[in-house]
Amino acid sequence: MPIPVGLQAPGTSSGRFEPVARLGEVGPGEMRRVTRGDVDLLVAHTSRGICVIDDRCPHMAAPLSLGVLDQCLISCPLHRGQFDLAGGDVVQFPTTGGLDADGGSHAPWSPPEAPPKPEPTDLKARARAATRVRRLRYYPVRISGDTIEVVFPE
Numbered sequence: 001m002p003i004p005v006g007l008q009a010p011g012t013s014s015g016r017f018e019p020v021a022r023l024g025e026v027g028p029g030e031m032r033r034v035t036r037g038d039v040d041l042l043v044a045h046t047s048r049g050i051c052v053i054d055d056r057c058p059h060m061a062a063p064l065s066l067g068v069l070d071q072c073l074i075s076c077p078l079h080r081g082q083f084d085l086a087g088g089d090v091v092q093f094p095t096t097g098g099l100d101a102d103g104g105s106h107a108p109w110s111p112p113e114a115p116p117k118p119e120p121t122d123l124k125a126r127a128r129a130a131t132r133v134r135r136l137r138y139y140p141v142r143i144s145g146d147t148i149e150v151v152f153p154e
């Protein structure tokens with residue numbers, strides 16, 4: 001899967017490809033965390049091919065490897081955020097609300113038909129409202145024989 005324009009992870013444009021898994025270990029629809037030092041990456045075998053992103057939700061850093069992959073849509077296990085791996089877009093904003101990557105503000109989720117919630121003012125609510133959902137970061141990946149190879153940041 002090609003890396004969406006502007007979303008290649010910093011420090012990966014000139015690095016070496018390193019083997020991270022056998023192709024058979026990440027079958028279609030499967031995901032796998034790979035770690036080098038303190039860098040956790042997610043290898044996802046989507047319906048459009050294999051891609052590698054941080055294994056950290058761009059919201060509050062939950063491991064996306066514990067989420068659900070459906071075609072190209074990955075769902076975070078923590079606040080129901082959903083992200084399109086083909087284009088890098090947020091499909092469903094986290095239930096907590098907060099800021100999107102461009103600074104736009106999103107209200108917390110509330111059930112349909114429910115009366116509007118009063119705006120909470122406690123410190124946790126203010127922290128949630130000021131938490132930004134960052135853009136996904138993609139790492140260069142290639143298949144060499146039966147091996148998946150990735151460029152880690154330098």
Ligand code: FES
Nearest residue numbers: 057060076079081
């Ligand atoms: S940590 Fe993933 S949606 Fe909040």
